[in-house]
Amino acid sequence: MQKTSSRLLSLLSLLQTHRDWSGEDLAERLVITVRTVRRDIDRLRELGYLISTVKGPGGGYRLEAGTQMPPMLFDDGQAVALALALQGAATDTTVTEDAARALATLRQVMPPRLRHRIDLLRITAVQPPATDDTLQAGAQVLVDLSRAIHAREEVRFDYTSDPGASGDVRRVQPHHLVTWRHRWYLVAWDLDRKDWRTFRADRIRPRTPTGPRFTPRELPGGNVSTFVTSRFRGNDGTTTDWPCRGEVVLHLPAAEVAPFAQDGIVEELGPHRCRLTLGSWSWTGLAAALGCFDTDIVVIGPPQLANAFANLATRYTRAAATGPGTGSTP
Template sequence: MSGTSGRLLSLLSLLQARRDWPGQVLAERLGVSGRTVRRDVDRLRDLGYPIHATLGPDGGYRLAPGTDLPPLLFDDEQAVALAIALQLAATSGAGITDGAARALATLRQVMPTRLRHRVDSVRLTAIPQAPSSPPVDAAALLAVSDAVRSREVLRFDYRSDQAQADGEPGPARRVQPHHLLARGGRWYLLGWDLDRADWRTFRVERMVPRTPTGPRFAPREVPGGDAAAFVAARFKGSDGDDAWPCRGEVLLDLPAAEVAPYASEGTVEAVAPSRCRVTLGAWSWHSLAATVARFDATFEVVGPPELARALDVLSARFATAAASFDHGGTTDAGPRSSRRRAGHRTG
C-alpha cells in the first residue's frame, strides 16, 4: 500500500474513533504537516466522506453524517464483533435475517484473509428463541423506536390473540412510549398508557402504529429506575422487585449435578451424594408445585406452608385425572427411564 493510501486509511480510522480532532493533533499522530492533513481531508471528501472543519483556537475536523454511506473502516475487533452480531440476527425477532445474511456476505468478502479465518472459526446457526411468535415488522419497529426517541405519544392498534385469529385490527391505544426492549426473541414497548393511567408492556409484533404520532411528552420515571428490571418483574408476576412472588424450598432425592442444569434461576445445594436442597420461584404456588414435580423424584417440602397446600390441591387434581383415564394397554416404564427419554444431553 502506498504511503498516501495508507495515511488516508489511518486518518479515516482516527476520525471514526472520536468526534472532534484538532488539526495539529492529527498531524502529530500521522507524522505529517498540517498542510498534508488538509490535503488528505480533501481527498477523503472527494471519496464521499463528509468531513467538516471545526472552529476554535486550534481548528480541527469532524466526521459527520452524510447523505450516502461511504466505505467504512473497522479494526480487527470491530469486524469480528460485527460478523458475530450479524449471525445472531435470527434470534432478535426483528425480521432482518435475510438482510443480515447479505450484510455478512458483503463484510466477509472484503475482509482480509486473517479476519475471514477468525470469523469462519465462529460460524454458527442461530436458533430463534420464540419460533411461535411472528417476526416483528421492521417498519413497525422503526416507528416505535422513533416515537421513543422523539418522546411523542404513540397511537396504535393492538392485536390480541383473538383479534389476530379473527383478522381484526384490535383496540386503539394511546401510549407515552419510554423504552424498547428485546427479550427471548421478542420485542416489547414499555410505556405509560394514557387511557389506563398505568405502565403497560406491549408486544411490538402485535402493534400497528398510526400516523401521525401525538404530541410530545415529558418522560416519567420508571418504578425502580431500571426499565429492564421492571419488565422482568412483570413477567414474573411481581409488582415490585425483579423476583418471583412465590418462593419455596424442597429436599430432592436426586444428585445436585443432575438437578442444577434444569433449575433455571433457582439454587441447588448438595446435602448428600443423592440428595440436594433446591430453592425455586414461580408466579403462583400451584406453578411452583408443578415445577418441583417435574424433576420426577421423591422430595420433602421444607417450606413455606403455601407450597405444601398447593401440592395437596395438585395431588387431588392428578388423582382425579388419572382415575378418569382408561389404562388399558398402557405400560409403566418407571420414573427414571421416562426422565432419560424426555431429557437431552448437555455439554
C-alpha cells in the same frame, strides 16, 4: 511513505476516536506534512465523511455524524469483528435478513486471508424453543417505537391482543421498550383506558404521523423493572423472585443483550446502551453473570452488587498474579 489508500484508513481511524485533532498532530502521527493532511481530509469529504474544521489558535478537525452512509473503511481487526457480530445477529429473527445480507456484502469484498478467518469462525446460536404464537417484532417497528419514546410523542397503532383476533386502534404515550424472555414489549400509558399497559411489539402496527408531545408520567413501582416484573410474575408458572436482584447499565445495544439475559429485563437507553435488571441465587453469581457481557458496567444498585464486583476484582487480581508463568504453585 504510506500509500494514499492506507494513509486515508489511518487518518480515518484517528478521527474516529471522537476528539479534536490539530493538523500538526495528525501530520506527526501519520509522518506526513500538514499540507498532505489537508488534501487527505478533502478526499475523505469527497467520499461522504462529514469532517468539520475546528476553530481556535491551533485549528483542527473533527469527524461529525453525516446525513447518509459513506463508504466504510475497516482495518483487518475491525472487519473480522464486524463479520462475527453479523453472524450472531443473523440468528436473531428480528434482523435476520438484513444481517445476512450485510454479512454477504462484507464477505464479498474481503481479501481471501480475512475471508478464510471468518469461515473458520462460524457461530451457531441456539435460540429458545418457540411456541405456536411466537411472532418476532420487525426491526422497523422497534425503530419507530424507539424514536417516539425518545421524542416523547404520542403514537397510534393497530394492536391484536391474540393471534387470529381482529385488532383495534390504540392511542398511547410510549415510555419504555423492553425485552422479557426473548420478546419485545412496549410499556405505555393507554390514553383511552387511562391506565398503564404492556403491548407485545410483534403485534403492533404503527400508524403515522405520530401525535403531540407529552410530559412523561411516573411509572408505578418507581422503575420499569419493578413494573414489568409485577405484570408478568407467574404468568407461565415460573417465578422471578430471585433472592438477589440487581440493576446495571451496559454499554451494549439492547438487542445484543436480550438473547442472553435469561429472565432479565432489558430496557433500551439508546443505540449503544441499555439497562439490565437480572437476578441470581447469590450476589457473587450475579456479578459473575454480568461480567460475561464483556463490556463496561455501571452499577445502579443495590450496594451488595457493587460489593460483589469489588470482591471478584480482588479475587481475580490474585488469580492473575498466581497464574501460569508466574513461578507460583497452588
